[in-house]
Amino acid sequence: MFIIPIQNKPDWSRPPLITLALIVINLLVFVFYQGLDEGKRAQAIDTYRQLALSAVERPHYNRYLQRENPEAYERWTAIREAAPEPLSIGPLVVQDIEFDAYLREVWREQEPENLEAWQRKRHQFETERNKISVLQAGLIPAEPEPLDFITSLFLHGGWGHLLGNMAFLFLFGFILETALRPSVYVAMYLASGLAADGLFLLLNLNSITPVVGASGAISGLMGMYLALYGFRRIRFFYSVLFYFGEFTAPALWVLPAWLAKEFYGYFFVESNTAYWAHIGGLLAGVAMVLALPASRKQFAQREEESQQEDALNQHLREVQRLVANLDVEQARRRADYLCKHHPTDPRPWETLFDLHKSQPSRKPFHQAAFSALRAFCQHGDTDPHWISMIKELLGEYRSLSPKAPALTGDLCLLLSRRFWNLGERSYAEAYLRLAQARGAKRQPLIAMVRRVHRHYQQSTDIARARHWHSALEALTEPATSDSEPV
Known part of the structure; x- marks a missing residue:
């Protein structure tokens, strides 16, 4: 399964x-660390041969196999009997560490004579063999090391x-x-x-x-x-x-x-x-x-956003399909629906504007521009693509309709505030001047001009500070004269 x-x-x-x-890391360990095992294994077999351990341990290995793995013992016996001379058990012992434990049992019953020399040679062999990666760094439950x-x-x-x-x-x-x-x-x-x-x-x-x-x-x-x-x-x-x-x-x-x-x-x-x-x-x-x-809560929220993103992408592809089939009116209705249900994403607004810009003299074109700009003012900090999209939209809109009726004084003031908050100083100042020229509400306009003036005053940009100081005086002068006692 x-x-x-x-x-x-x-x-x-x-x-x-x-x-x-x-x-x-896993690949590197396998290639450059475990990849050395073949040489380490060959060196261990060579050490076993040089120490002449095969002659001493062969009978014990035969009994070990007979007890622990009869099938392997039968195969080993057949190979041994067919060989013209006694075979070394080194290649088998190197990969069978359970034989180590069996020898420890043998040693407990062994006569002391020659036992010390055998144990010394065996220790030398095991030290060499244990350099093989799985024995050096693998976890052996009977002998666990913390780092293993x-x-x-x-x-x-x-x-x-x-x-x-x-x-x-x-x-x-x-x-x-x-x-x-x-x-x-x-x-x-x-x-x-x-x-x-x-x-x-x-x-x-x-x-x-x-x-x-x-x-x-x-x-x-x-x-x-x-x-x-x-x-x-x-x-x-x-x-x-x-x-x-x-x-x-x-x-x-x-x-x-x-x-x-x-x-x-x-x-x-x-x-x-x-x-x-x-x-x-x-x-x-x-x-x-x-x-x-x-x-879990954050993951669930991201999954929901991802699903909404997938759904929006599918709807936008459907809009493109409608356009390709020359069903522009249906595409516009679908785009308008997406704007209402995904107001924080710039793409539906851009799509709606693009669907209307072929008719710049008609009212829906200006309504689409106005709606997209208002959405930017409300949600422009939710997606980094808003700024580039709105800059392009503003350029196209003012090019196709030089009078730009959608850019009312109050909307220009909102655009100025949003651009300013996003660090787009030049755009913020340009639309602040346009807001002043198109008669934005006086008190919010004064507050924004005062904010810009204070910024340049603190940054020691004398020229801009003077410009906005003059603008501030022009805006506040009528209010001051109205409040003076007669």
Whole structure:
């Protein structure tokens, strides 16, 4: 059984840099650290041969195989008997660390004579062999080292193991990285790995088989993903034997299926897979996200915004289709609908203006310009694309209609204030002058002129300060003379 979410697509406008960095680190460790294992293994075999341990340990290895793995013993016996001369067990011993524990049992019953020399040689060999990456940095439950809980997360058993894990790391990581703060994301990734290794260790205290791989931490990401979506319905892809397809379900409903898959693997599948590590990672990931209600709320809000964005994009494509089919009136009605339902996005307003600018002498053209400019004054700080769109719109509007009736005095004053707040000083001053020329309301106009004058006065721009001081005097002079006693 195979179930993965297909709800999201990578957003390369916000690349998942931390996830990509984790993938690169895993690749580098595998290529440049684990890639040296073949030489280390050859060196260990050579050390075993030089120390002449094969002759001493061969009978013990035969008994060990006969007891622990009869099938392997039969294969080894057939190979040994067919060989023209005694075979070295070095290549087998190097990759079978359980034989170490068997020898410790033998030594307890061994006569002291020659035992010390054997143990010394054996220690020398094991020191050389333990330089192999999975023994040096993997987690061995029977002999756990604190650092191994972290280093084991970046080791893998082969290219298939590595590439499979990296695919899932990217699949879940690029969503979680945008949903969580970078430090929280990294901490929860490592914490999931620690929880996975911890649960596996507790249930396999006597195991001396090294545990390696990022799958425990990645299982944590899978659990985090489900917990973030909670009971919202999302799309999944499934594959069971030769059947595959898609289904939609509340995210957390898939958690029991994933857990059941791991339990089934543990009880019924012969494999080296650390199923309990996967289970520990999954449960830890779910628990950590459920303990962060603020993160879940922010993620839900972003998902809603993303869905609205997708819906708007689809509607805008529909408008373009209507235009292509020469159904301009229907396109205008659709664009007007989008402006009302997505007032903070500049694109519907730009589209509505573009649909009317072919008829600059008609009233709807000026109404479209006025509405777009008013929306900018109200929502211009919600999207960085507002400024460039409005600048272009103003240029086209004043070019197509030099009298620009939509630019009333009060609207010019609002434009001036919005441009000023966004740091567009030249536009703000230009429309402030136009607001004064077109008779904007007096008190708001005075307040804006006084604000601009104060700014240039404090910035020691003498020329502009004088200009706006004169404008301020011209505006306040009538009010002052009216208030003087007769």
